[in-house]
Amino acid sequence: MKNIPLYVLVSRIFAVVCMSFAIALGIILLLAGYILQSLVAFAFFFPAIMIMAFLEKKADVNWRE
Numbered sequence: 001m002k003n004i005p006l007y008v009l010v011s012r013i014f015a016v017v018c019m020s021f022a023i024a025l026g027i028i029l030l031l032a033g034y035i036l037q038s039l040v041a042f043a044f045f046f047p048a049i050m051i052m053a054f055l056e057k058k059a060d061v062n063w064r065e
Helices: 006-032 035-043 045-059
Strands: none
Touching: 006 035, 006 045, 035 045
8 A cells, every 4th residue: 555645635624624614605605695606615626725725636546555
């Protein structure tokens, strides 16, 4: 089993925090009636997951081996 580089670990933590914040903010704005702002908040979910996926692909992390 290969060790996971530190930057992949940090990017995972950062991405999960950003995704959680984006979804929570989007739900709060949606409940408050701000439809457009909530869609913008929901849209910030995707860059976070793309950054995480890109860095894991770059590091060639396959921890299931």
